[in-house]
Amino acid sequence: MNTLQAIILAIIEGITEFLPVSSTGHMIIASSFFGIASDDFTKLFTIVIQLGTILSVVVLYFKRFFQSLDFYFKLFVAFIPAVVFGLLLNDFIDSMLESPIVVAISLIIGGFLLLKVDDWFGNSENTEISYLTALKIGFFQCLAMIPGVSRSGASIVGGMSQKLSRTAAAEFSFFLAIPTMLGATVKKLYDYNKAGFEITDQQINLLIIGNIVGFIVALIAIKSFIGFLTKHGFKIFGYYRIVAGVAILLIHFFVQKLTII
Secondary structure, X not given: OOHHHHHHHHHHHHHHOOOOOOHHHHHHHHHHHHOOOOOHHHHHHHXXXXXXXXXXXXXXXXXXXXXXXXXXXXXXXXXXXXXXXHHHOHHHHXXXXXXXXXXXXXXXXXXXXXXXXHHHHOOOOOOOOOHHHHHHHHHHHHHHHOOOOOHHHHHHHHHHHOOOOHHHHHHHHHHHHHHHHHHHHXXXXXXXXXXXXXXXXXXXXXXXXXXXXXXXXXXXHHHHHHHHHHHHOOHHHHHHHHHHHHHHHHHHHHHHHHHHO
């Protein structure tokens, strides 16, 4: 991975992490295009630069982190399913992190669901999150272990299915990203070290650049997304996912065909 590739991947991460379009899926496609998707450092990079994006949540919602202990307990409850399934399915998840086909299919299926989510759940004005609601959102978030599903999309839809408003569901998804991404980063760094890999000085520089770029871009993306979601809902993201998924499939099989010829 070179510096330009790191910057492009970080921009993609910053834009897509909190949108219901799958940041992991987009980075798999981009890294596949660069020919570095199977590289172990690339897999580490795509996880670790999420620290920059979650820092943007802390900055934007700084005052909200001093609400009450109850707020943290609910985040912890919502985080538990990700811990359990993440540990159980770690190898299976890693095996899917190189597959554009899995990403494309997930994008398309998720796109059709987003086209209907507003009709199914409407836009409630409820902002109260119970412990049971938090746990259910946590289970929804686990669907995003499949590349292309979208962590934010799954958890937002999970919140709306529990009668939360779009904004409340989206903001809880942002908060839930913090322990989820932090836990994923620690686990990935541990696995990387356990496998005998060492991070070079150049790779450290790439991680620093990636986190800084991801942080700046995510700040803009979050503020824009909340305003857009409140006014317009999910349909535009649904259409985007379907178009992107179909395009990926066409490109993939077209390239495959040319390769065979």
